[in-house]
Amino acid sequence: MKNVIVADDDPTARKILLRMLQPDYQAAAFADGRDALDYFLENGADIIITDLKMPRLDGMELLRRVMEVNPEVIVFVVTGYAAVDTAVNAMKMGAHDYLAKPFNPEDVLVRLERALKEKNLERQCTSYRQKQDLEAQRNPIITNNSKMQQTMDLARRSARTDSTILIQGETGVGKELMVRQIHRWSPRNEHPLVPVNCSALAEGIMESELFGHEKGAFTGADSRRIGFFEMADKGTIFLDEIGTADNRFQVKLLRVLQDHIIYRVGSPKAIRIDARVIAATNQNLEQEAREGRFRSDLYYRLSVVTISIPPLRERMDDVPLLADHFxxxxxxxxxxxxxxxxxxxxxxxxxDYPGNVRELENIIERAMIIETTEMLRPESLLIHQTGTAKGRPAIKRPGAAPDTFDMKEVEKKHILHVLAACEGKKIEAARMLGINKTTLWRKMKKYGIDNL
Structure with a gap:
């Protein structure tokens, strides 16, 4: 149950507000701002409703003190009339909204509930951003392969636009990692990236999950729910495994892409959505559309930009680099x-890595568990050498012969890549490389890497 503090020197107003709030909220009421502040400092609160004119400590000063302690608290200021200038000043200081006397009980409760929902959505967005930043730091896209670098260049150019993007590639090539990198490069990177697994959306809950629902829209809808598209507003929504989406899902998605509006289940009100859509699939969606298993109109909407990530067997020169990274x-x-x-x-x-980069990562992680010496040996990898795949030129291990990789050059490129990913921050780069800062400095000096 949410905690509400009411501060108002008018006993009638306090009584009315307490009657409105109970039993949905746990409320405490005070006749002046000083007592309300003391109670808040000791017990905290989710919402504060405060009059502006009170003895000892007025509403504006109470608002200022509360914001200093916890800016996440939702504050409503109460005015005897709808004074716009006073309300604007209060909201500039951090108030969420204002309530004008005389109170309309239904309006007050609706606005409190809406404020709590909005605050919860803000927290979710912050959580998404923090998670995205952490994942991007832990999982940079590492490559020296020319084909993969061309793919990255296309992704970087596309990120600056609002065009829909279709990312294609086999399972394990790093499609979600590419989506996260595109989002970080985009002007939307201060807003959430919301991933949706299309194959996990059951028909009965699909609309509710995607578009949200109103309280009472169906049995079990005890409160309003914000859907994935609304959560991704001004950010990016990532539709993973789009090739598995059934026809009903495809029809609704097409409408959203065309009109940029959604309707919560149980509400006739249109909600305009500004979310950039990126979809991913391990299927050949163009062929699926030609053969009638995927809507062709939706395919063309999704594939304004198509980014195809090559499988690991087509960029084997990345294997040593990735192995060292893992x-x-x-x-x-x-x-x-x-x-x-x-x-x-x-x-x-x-x-040949049928599971691509994800399989290589799993191989190294498993080998680190098994290995008992200071060097990672072939027997700890638990895979068998299969020779060179048909049609693929042989690639020897680093340092095996003069005509192939120079291990020092590989390490130098790896350090340069990680430094670039960390924007030159050496402490962060050293952590990602698994070495201390002094060792990183020595290696940079050894390889003639400039002090970025």
């Missing part, structure tokens, strides 16, 4: 392991 990422599992043996690189370069 070894550093999971070094906390087994801090004694320093590096992979040359033979381990041979094994990794001889495998």
């Amino acid at each position: 070894l550093a990422k999971y070094r906390h599992i087994n801090p004694t392991v320093e590096a992979l043996t040359p033979e381990s690189y041979d094994v990794l370069l001889g495998y």
Whole structure:
């Protein structure tokens, strides 16, 4: 139950407000701002309703003190009349809204409930941003492959626009990671990225999940719910596994893309949505559309920009780089392991990775659990060398011969990539590389890397 503090020197107003708030809220009422502030400092509150003119401590001063302690508290100021200038000043100081006397009980309760919903949505958005930043730091897109770098260039250019993007690629190539990077590059990066697994949307709850619902819209709808599209307003909504969406889902999505409006279940009111849509699939959606298994009109709406991520077997020159990255990422599992043996690189370069980058990561993580020496050996990888895939040129391990990788060059490029991903912040880069800052400085000096 939410806690509400009422501060008003008018006993009739206090009595009316307490009657309105109970039993839905736990409310405490005070005749002046000083007592209300003392109670708040000791007990906290979710909402404060305060008159402006009170003895000892007026409403504006109470508002200022509360905002200093906890700016997340929702404050409503009470005026004897709808004084716009007073309300504006209060809201500039952090008040959520104002209530004009005489009170309309239904209006007051609706506005309190709406304020709580909006505050909850703000917290969710903040949580999404924090999670996205953390994931982006932990999982930078690492590549030296020319084809993958071209893909990244297209993603970077597309990120600056509001165009819908379709990302295609096999399972495990890093489609969600690409979406998160596009969102970080976009002007929308201060707003949420909301991921939706289309294959997990059951028909009975699809509309409620996507568009939200009003209280009482159906049995069990005890309160209003904000849907995924509304949560993603001004940000990005990521529709994963879009190829699995049934026809009913496709029709509704097409309408949203065309009109940019949604309707909560149980409400006739249109809500305008400004959310950038990025979809991803491991299917050939163009072929699915040609053969009638996916709506062609929706396919063309989604594929304004199509980004195809190549499978790992087509960019094997990234394998040593990725293997070193994952070894550093999971070094906390087994801090004694320093590096992979040359033979381990041979094994990794001889495998075709049907599970792509995700499989390579799992291989290294598992090997870190198994390994008992200071070097990661082939027997800990638990995969068998399969030779070179048909049609793919042979790639030898780093340092195996003069005509292939130079391990020092690989390490230098890896350090440069991580420094760029961390925007030159050496402490953060050292953490991602699994080394201390002094070691990073020495390596930068050794490889002639400028002090970014």
